[in-house]
Amino acid sequence: MVTNEPRKNRIISDQQAENITRVEELAYEIKVEEVMTRNAVTIPVTDPMRTALNIFRDMHISGAPVMNGQQMVGILSIEDLIRCMADNDLSAPISKYMTDKVISISHNEPVVEALKFFVNTRHGRLPVLDEQEHLVGILTKGDITRGLLRALQRERQEEELRRYRASHLFDDIESDRTSLILRYNIKARDFTHGGAASSNIKRALMRLGASAQIARRCGIAIYEAEINLIIHTTDGGVLRVEIEPHQISIEAYDYGPGIKDVNLAMQPGYSTASEEVREMGFGAGMGLVNIARCTDYMNLESVYGKGTRLKMKIFLNQEETVGERSTTPKEPAA
């Protein structure tokens, strides 16, 4: 942002102008209930003003709705309290100093309505009511500022992600069946870099526009497979990921030593990891179980003395597809 320029010459850049407009738009889009403070502090109408003084001081607030049971009957602000203290009248009931003509706002009004209210009056807060006229929260200018900033930040992050997404990849290339293949060589015993491949694959999927849930399932399955290659293989192995608009196919293969008993290896809690590896946080015996849980199809083939090949698939439905296109049939053959 430009700050050092003399005030008169300061020109609002396009980007600033854009942001201002966006804030205004957001004020129309965002509802009061999204930015209000829930569980507002309230004061019982029958209490003396001294209670209000204590509450305001202890909670660092400068106003609160006044309640008669579940019913809001007024609002008390710090100005009211000052008047009362000037009169040296702290034992008086709240009802004597509160404002009883309360202006409130409905929880599903757009934020801009509240902004108009704050601009046109000297009030600092608005009680928020639901359809049954019950108090559900309180709204201050600070709440609105925070809410709008949060929304702007969220949008900026989404925008950034969108820019990264290579989501037109599958659209731009003409073929009967397009796929993107990623290959990673995994070194045995390289715990320091363990997970780097999974991390890159997860990121690639996000950029291709996969949903967070799909990216997470793939990430976990591939990470477990990668760690297995690091822990168990003699010479490391290879991770191969094939991404298509309708499915993600993952293979992890190595050339030894192979698994003695595949059924036993599949049992939750079973692990052949050494004590040393366990101390590093691995070998819970949940790796293959996690993979099975996160994938739609899993096949483990191993010949002891030769090597292991783990195949996994995750199917994508129309909404979850990577790339923009999903022309392939919805029910692919496993």
Add this chain to the structure above:
Amino acid sequence: MNVQDILNITQGKLITLSADLSREVKGGCGADLMSDVLASIQPEAVLLSGLCNPQVVRTAQMADVAAIILVRGKQPMPQTVQLAEEEGIPLISSPYGMFELCGRLYQAGLRSLEMPVSGDDACTCND
């Protein structure tokens, strides 16, 4: 509850410099074996662990963890800190032990984001 609240409750020290303290934390999960974490954790949780190697960050990244707390005042390896900075995951060191920390956070209203062991449930893709 956000990361700043977590720091206050755990009297934790923030190790990563570039953390977003306003990031929301939806619950918690505690484990030292990374596959246990991956087997049970749901997204946006704070992860409590005694493990200090880079794998705790990798695991956190795969599982969409919002922040990591290292228990018993453990200091992570430099590679762990570097990876956490790169991935933008706040790394916190707290002087308390695992049990104490879980108790404090739970009492402060943080719910568990550990899934029970039972189910072949999570798969929602076959509809």
